[in-house]
Amino acid sequence: METLEQIQARLTAEFPAARLERVANESAAGQPSLVVDHAHGQAIARWLRDDPALRLDYCSNVTGVDWLPLETSTKTRVKKVVDGVEKEVEETVKSVRPGYLEAVYHLYSMSLRHGPVILRLRTADRAVGAPVPSLTPVWRGAEFQEREIYDLFGIVFEGHPDLRRLLMWEGYQDHPMRKDYAEPDDYEYEPTPHDEVLEKAGKHAAAEVRP
Amino acid sequence: MIADLLNGIGLLLWRVVSDQPDAKGALLPVLPAVLQPVVSAVLSVAPIIGVFASLFALTTLLERKGLGRIQNRLGPNRVGPFGILQPAADGLKMLTKEDIIPRSADKVVHFLAPVCLAVPTLLAFAVLPYGRNLVPLDLDAGLLFFFAVGASTELSIFMAGWSSRNKYSLLGAMRAIAQMISYEIPLIVSSVTVVMMTGTLSPMHIVEHQAGFIWGFIPHWYVLTPWGFAGFVIFTIASLAESNRSPFDLPEAESELIAGHLTEYSGFKYALFFLAEYLGMFAISGLGVTLFLGGWHAPLPGLEWIPSFVWFFGKLVSMVFLFIWIRGTVPRLRVDQLLNLAWKFLLPLALINLVVAAVWHFTAVWTFPGALVVRWLLGAALIGGPYVLLGSALSGAKKNTLRVYRYAT
């Protein structure tokens, strides 16, 4: 199979307006991925599916990821004039990468037996209801998985034929797979609580009179 | 007086056991004349209800144990010795269980349905000959009586399903009616062959016609003739369906309709359905025994000393065991296949069987040596051909075949 760089090059040739970004992967698996912009998401997906060299007819895995805003601090040595003397000083630069939600698609080819090509669709921010284009019209296998992402992360897939909650009940308001989701406090009493459970139980217990 | 009474009872029992005629005659004269007809009727009715109710209890246990054995396990064996009290415990529990009637149900019909099912089912037992001299009611049109009361159970299943006002129940009830009406025709037509041969609708006379042995050892049962065998097979299949037994248990198809028409029944009403279903199975098996298996006749010449009712019940239990065995083996049909089987296979076959029976009858004039074998083969060919043709048409219409699979390496 072509490498992701080659695919990206061909994609850029095919869709000059598309913004594509390659995401490296440091792990031993070394599977890099490609961030695709919303406007071309479906078109690129369709192209990937139908391109005779790729034939990525099989969308294996679709999932969401919640990326919290990330505060990174980098130390740089800068030259500064301190007390009139130019010195090299270490300085910490804090940068905050804004949070976003992401839908990740693992694509394979059943007919050519290669893969994966990993696509990522990112929302602009972590707001509930932030949209990305749905790829269900391209691969029907994404139908339930996108619904699940909508349910658990709150990403809205535009163009999904039947976007309802999949796992939680209708009327449920939270998106529990988000990193900042707070569970309902329903540990009234647990015999062997742990850390936060213990804390919760303690709060409940405080209300009751203990012998 | 009391001594006479006891004497009469003793004589009655003795006459029953020893196959003597007029068993009731032993007791009745002892009683005042006013009571005689009623007591006579009670003496016929009470044992039937008693015997079959206990047979029901026994059969549920045997079925559970038998299915257990088929499935490599023991089955109920803890309640009482060998689990023999299991039905008693079940019955006791059912009696004391709360009875829930759904709020939206049609309460009167809901209540009447099990009763309306149980009563005709029990009535069917009136005309079966249980032994040489044990026929509660020898009606000239006995067979017709049997079919008539059998036909009137169909509505009660509909009543059960419809009145529950439950979706599964309604589906189950519709299935039940369709199934029972469809299989009633093959059931009757397959019995008609026997009527043709015996020239009577009285079950007692039908059994009497099957007395004796061919060549001294082969019993003269109709199941051993080509038309009788075919008729018996059709009859058995149809009676499985009439009694809603697997593979025709669609009305209460557990995996599809929860419990079908029984879904909303609890407590003893449910038990009553259960009871009626088993009684229906006994009745129809009893009819099968009467029509095709020689009724109360012994299977071998030397065995006539055993009381005739033993043979009858032995054959009945064997039929019931066959039903259980089938239940332990086969999956369930789908409703369209069920109807196809009835209308496109069993009914034509049963009609053709009438012709086979007629041929058997008209060729009885043949007297050349080996005529019996020739007639037998002729009959077998006449019914076997259509069987193969209709059978292939039935499965071939949908191109149902065993398949060969290919492999990728």
Add this chain to the structure above:
Amino acid sequence: MATDSPYLLITVFLVAAAGFALAPLAMAFAWARLFSPQKSGPEKNAVYECGLQSRGDAWVRFRSEYYLYGIIFLIFDVETIFLLPFAVAFTGLPVGAFLAMIVFLLLLVEGLVWAWRKGILTWA
């Protein structure tokens, strides 16, 4: 053996069977009255539907594929009514009478075959 009217026996049987069916129901009712109080409730007496609250009514205008079967059944049921007396008399009848019956049956079978060909006996 029953020289008296057969209907007496049937009547007694009918009564006994009804008693047999009703007696345990009465016992169960008495038990519930005396010891184990019936407890109904809105949820308990609601229609069962797989643990959910039932939506819609079960009593709908039911599309019954079975209706056509019902019609054909009726015809054949009537046919059996004629078949039975014929069968009883069969042994005393000449071949001609049998052929007459065959003609009668064939007429009905023709109806069946027609229905079959017409697809009436094909589900849905």
Add this chain to the structure above:
Amino acid sequence: MLGEGIIKGMAETARNFLGSYHDAARLTTVEFPEDKIPAKESARNFPFLVHDGEDAMQGLRCVACQICEKECPPKCIFIIKDTNKKPDYVGKLQFQPKVFDIDVSVCMSCQICVEVCPFDAIKMDTDFELGGSDRFGGLLLNKRRLAKPNSYYHTIHPTEAAEVDGRLAAEKAKVEAKAKADAEAKAKAAAAAAAAKAAAQTTPPVVASTPAAVVTPAK
């Protein structure tokens, strides 16, 4: 397709029916309360705490390191350290648990506590008849209910227990040998210090270090 398949199937069920009367493979029922399927050697159900010697509380191998508590996936172990130390099998002073609770109504029998325990103190029991009507009283096992003697460990997991005992004995021997050498080397110098230490200690050393009599495994 004319009924042979059904007849074949019925022959098969008949074979099983008849076979159930003479063939053990066709009557596989083990009548539970009377007959029991022997527990496999590696079988696991809920954890227990191994103790050496007679006194369960004194002989617990657990040193309240709380690793199992931390690693337990469903978080069903709860430990409070006792500030009093007691000597372990090699005579080294170790913490002991003041509270050691396992909530078996939560435990998922995964054995990770056993895997992570560096002291061979927690092992898996094979007892499963723990059902009862008391959820909180009956299923929250405290230290006393959890403690079971090493001999019990040997009866349920003979091979593993023998291996553990061997390892512990070897370790102990090593430590003892080292201690002996140390003692010989520093005999004189250490004598005074040891005496002072012994005097300072509030609790007298308990001989809890000898492992229970080693039961030789069956195989």
Add this chain to the structure above:
Amino acid sequence: MEIPFAILTALTLVSALAAMSLRNLVHCALCLALTLAGLAALYLQLGAQFAGFAQILVYVGAVAILVVFAILLTNRGDQAAATRAPARSWVTGAGIAVAVFAVLARVILTSSLATGHPMVDRGSPTVKDLGMQLMTQYVLPLEVIGLLLTAATLGAVIIALPEKKTPAAAAPNH
């Protein structure tokens, strides 16, 4: 003889009335079945065994079912019977009733019962007698009945056949 007759008649009449007047159509059908069964019992009481049982087999076992099917097919289960029938059908109904009554009356009046001729008591006829008569004397009517039944099958099916059974709609769905 009198008391059973009275009971059966009462049962039949009451259930017939109920069949006409109950609000729920399925209840009506069930009552109709009871009426038919009561009629069968009356036949039996008159010694017509075959007719009585045949009545149960055909009417309770088949006709009642067909009626139930028809009701379910056309009505919701809990719907009350249709509102008052239009006046025209009342007229037709009354006309038919009168006609039927007239036929019955004529039959009864010309029967031996009314004409005072003594009944020939040949014992209750057995099914065998029926069969012999049917296959010898009444063979032609039998064949006509066969024809009639076939025609009835065709007619009923054609009427009941839903119009959707066009070839296009009946095409397989895969």
Add this chain to the structure above:
Amino acid sequence: MSESELLSAPAPTAMNYEIRPKPAGTSDAEVGGELLEVAMGPHHPSTHGVFRMDVVLDGEQVVKLKPVFGYLHRNHEKIAENTTYLASMPYTDRLDYLCSMTNNWAYALSVERLTGLIPPERAEYIRVITAELTRLVNHTCLIGFLLQDMGALGTPLMYAFRQRELILDLFESLSGSRMMCNYMRFGGCRADLPAGWLEQAAQVVGGYGQFLDEFQALISENEILVARSQGVGVLPAELAINSSITGPMLRASGVNFDLRKADRYGIYDRFPFRVPLGDHGDVYDRYMIRLLEMRESVKILEQALREIPAGPIIDPKAKIRGFRPKAGEAYGRIECPKGELGFYLISDGSPNPYRYRVRPPSLINLTVLEDMCLGQTVADAVIILGSVDIVLGEVDR
């Protein structure tokens, strides 16, 4: 459609939620009846757990079917993200609770992809053996349940479970637990085979062929089974591929795709097994493909039990505690008995995975449930669902 035809066929151009088969007789105006809305599940004998199908019926015919999930959604992914890598291993047992060994393997494989641990050869053999035994357990139980759905009262299921117990005995003596094995570790396996295990396994495997013969005799040629399942619930190959169907269900539709061949993960390239393929994609094919796959599994097992080498069972670099993969992500997948089971892990360098995702084959295989059921009867819907082979622990996670 043959394989070559399929592979040379042009890719479907527009997929097409819309090209669902139109139900026959959807009858708007016809004399027919009103539609009956029936919920099948969550408490229903044939939904294999707490699955629910909202079915709209016209008489007996299904005109609409919507699956409803979540009744067993027990937050596996969330829990896994809050706990260490190792602690998730026993939770994977409870995903597809019939096949804990393959779940373990899929997870271990993904973590190995993430970290570069390499299981030693003996561990790979043990993995193949346990995975194929799991496949036997799963397929055996599935056909038992399928026949139960078809109304065979218990007998096939009993025989299936009789055979399952033999394999569970093996699992128990290997891992300590019958169902929840929690046996594999990152870079190998937890415990070595106990003494005599291989012989016992060889005996069980040796008897499996006979069991399959008996099962075949019991039911495979049964006219009722054939009539019930042939031509029912047909799934065309194109739709199957586009809907990401995997496992026996895909192969029953004639697509030659088996991860054991396609990915050659573990040491599957050493086993010359064959992949049975169906031509009709109906319930009968799905049933038979599973039976045939079991025979192939028996062959793999016989070879593996013969060839298994001695040696260590875990990568010496593997750590039980304090396991922190470096930041990155990995997706690992294996052919579990139900299809492609994948684990997608994102590590941020901490002891807990940042994102932990299970690709559940049973859930995705249900995508086409409605397409297969439309126009069929209720009874068909039940067996079509049965033939999909779902386990709710995995569907809802």
Add this chain to the structure above:
Amino acid sequence: MDEGLRNELSKQGVFTTKLTDLYNWGRKNSVWPLQFGLACCAIEMIAASMARYDLARFGAEVFRPSPRQADLMIVAGTVTKKMAPQVVRLYNQMPEPKYVIAMGACAISGGPFKQGYNVLKGVDRFIPVDIHIPGCPPRPEALIHAFMLLQQKIAAQTFTGAGRPRFLDPAGPSEFPVPEFGAHDLVPPNNPAIWRAPKVQRAES
């Protein structure tokens, strides 16, 4: 039946004509479970009714698919919040007398999944549980053991008086409130009428 029954009872040394014993005997020997599996434990529950363990020996293989005919609800597996209303409703729809066995860690307390947002922390928050079986999943033998415990419990129940079970008490509730789906959790999260958090202090052993 009476004769054999008496034999059976006398064999057990309980010769008695007391109604209570007969009643309890009938109940305890005919416990039909509801065919109701939730998760992993359901497989072991099925296994318990299969050939090797054969729950049928106790007459309990009659798994009824409809709650109307069932006596025993074996809550076998994780009860999620989405499923909890259905469980309670099914329990309500069973006729008295009825029993509940909470099989496995999840049913008792939420078990390993109790940290999950959609998992009910013990089915006894909504319905009264007779027997708890710990284990994940409990072995089939453990279920049979619990079943026998249930039988003992039934056998010990009195017919009148203060100790009588809830269903024999005319004042006892006929059904339990079904929780509803809220925006974040079930409403109410437990049924205070039957579930009291016990004030058990951790045993300082």
